[in-house]
Amino acid sequence: MTALVHFLRKNSLATAGGLVLVAVILAVIFGPMISPYGPTKLDVLNKLQGPSWAHWLGTDSLGRDVMTRVLHGGRYTLAIGMGVVSIAFVVGVLFGTLAGFAGGAVDMIIMRVVDAMLSFPALVLAIALAAAFGPSLNNAMLAVAITLAPQFARVARSQALAISVKPYVEAAVSLGLPTRRILWRYVFANGLGPLLVQASLSFGSAILQTASLGFLGLGAQPPLAEWGADVSANLQYMRESPWVALSPGMAILLTVLCFNLIGDSLADWFNPRRRNEID
Amino acid sequence: MASFLLRRLLALIPVLILVLVIVFSLVRLIPGDPAVTLLGPGATDAQIAALRAQMRLDEPFYLQFVNYLLGLLQGDMGISLKSGAPVLQEILLRLPATLELAICATLVAILVGIPIGVLSGTRPNSIFDHFTRVFSLVGVSMPAFLLALILQLIFATYLGWLPVSGRLSPYIIMQPITGFVILDGIITGQWDIVWSAIRYLVLPTAVLAAFLAATLGRFVRNTMLEVMSEDFIRTARAKGLTRAQVVLEHGLRNSLLPAITVVGLKFAEMLGGAILTETIFAWPGIGRFMFEAIKNRDYPVIQGTTLVFSLLFMLTSVLVDLLYGVLDPRVRKRMK
Secondary structure, eight states, X not given: OHHHHHHHHHOHHHHHHHHHHHHHHHHHHHHXXXXXXXXXXXXXXXXXXXXXXXXXXXXXXXXXXXXXXXXXXXXXXXHHHHHHHXXXXXXHHHHHHHHHHHOHHHHHHHHHHHHHHHTSOXXXXXXXXXXXXXXXXXXXXXXXXXXXXXXXXXXXXXXXXXXXTSHHHHHHHHTTOOHHHHIIIIIIHHTHHHHHHHHHHHHHHHHHHHHHHHHTTSSSOTTXXXXXXXHHHTGGGTTTOHHHHHHHHHHHHHHHHHHHHHHHHHHHHHOHHHHHHHO | OHHHHHHHHHHHHHHHHHHHHHHHHHHHHSSSOHHHHHHOTTOOHHHHHHHHHHTTTTSOHHHHHHHHHHHHHTXXXXXXXXXXXXXXXXXXXXXXXXXXXXXXXXXXXXXXXXXXXXXXXHSTTSHHHHHHHHHHHHHHHSOHHHHHHHHIIIIIIISOOSOSSOSSOTTOOOOOSSSOHHHHHHHHTOHHHHHXXXXXXXXXXXXXXXXXXXXXXXXXXXHHHHHTTSHHHHHHHHTTOOHHHIIIIIIIHHHHHHHHHHHHHHHHHHHHHHHHHHHHTTOOSHHHHHHHHXXXXXXXXXXXXXXXXXXXXXXXXXXXXXXXXXXXXXXXHHHO
8 A cells, every 4th residue: 555655656647647537437427327418319409509508518410418428438438448458358368378388389379379460550450350340349349359469468478487487386386286276376466467567558559449440430339429439420510510529539538648647657667677767 | 681681581471371361361250151241232142152152262261261372472362342453453552642651650750759759868857858758648648530630620621721631632633653642743843743742741641640759759768768877878978078979979879779669660550540540631542441441341452451551560570670780780790
């Protein structure tokens, strides 16, 4: 706990990011409950209105309250971030730990596949996969998770390589513990730190990429209030009513920025060379 | 150097084969019968049978893959389902536009990112340094499409200084020589074309460059910080060199090397961003081509563009390794 307090005091940007993120989370949880409007409630008579007391961020082309939609979209976005990073984490860590611990041919095969997947620009691979799976939010999340998994595999492998030669692992092996147990209790548990940093850094890219797929029409489908899809759905009104498209876009920027501020400081914190610089 | 290049290219082969397997599998990932999905509703049984035969869907998977490879070796990436033209031909037609944009964006990012990084790395914790840190974090957190829309709104719609989208004024007609509009303009001495092309290039370049400049600025800052505390910097200062000489000749030179790797790696992410940027700015490159192919479910084109993006990335990584050798004598020695 004192370490956390120390960390927060030394990292004002991370603290700011954390506070804003908490505010965002509270807003998307409670905001839709307070809002008098529904995210898909049409009110065509009041379409494309500017920001006012009744509609803080105005209304879109179908008269839906933009603020309500942004708040609802936030729920999807946070769920997307969690979902994508979890899938990438589990898949990447599983293969990476296996590669690092087993070595030999298993390592070679797994890491060549990882290299091949990293030979695609991440967004290009995500777009191609999402196009093949078919446009839907779940498929887009899966596609983005697949492109993020190799990075987890890399980190997990190097952790496993370093840990599997430690005396306590050798002791566990010579005691005849089952491999599954050694991997879980010793290799994975002791290599968790850098993996968590990788996870916090991946949150931002997970959200950005899924939003980009949504923007291209490969993710969430209307009338779902996903941020990326909402930006592209309102492009044609950019000239007269820019707030309709810009509001969900700015929400993406704000959320990703918070995650990056936190992830960045965590990465510095776990890097001993940089940690001295902060202290 | 030549033998290093050869070894580096040979090492790419297993990765390349796996890349090809992934690209090849894309169409096979489509749920259901690919031929039925590709042709869409309303296709006759005869059409479906013809496409199945053309794609050799009745053959075993590995034979299909071998045939795909043999086709690629002869430059056959398949036929676009939309236009009926060979995919490779369509891609080559659009490749110069994407390269022109990517090269300009990389140059701008280097010209902006490196000086920013050097300035804040040599003045840590100054106001400029804090500003750089916030700028670079906003830069990497900004969705490319949002920045594109904001710039379009300000500089094209409201101020009217720059065109909203496109690559060249519709009133200009030109015969492509190299396909690079600016280069063609210079070759033929048509300066109005060059001027028009540059005006159209500014906004998409800014969008693509922003991300790279932000990443690069932050990275150079951190390496500069480390390098400036090295012993040889103290020696250089003790010799009585001016501050500029110490920073530029001793500091920067040693921080540039890792920066090149970052440019190479981020070049790939920039290519991904090109799909969004080209789509928003109606830039006639392969990114927009891929986007249109997705809308039309034109899978051979999706496969082809995915492969080309990946090849561009791999070539860049080889290029980065070679540049390393040119710039660092220690690496050059190991290459031999």
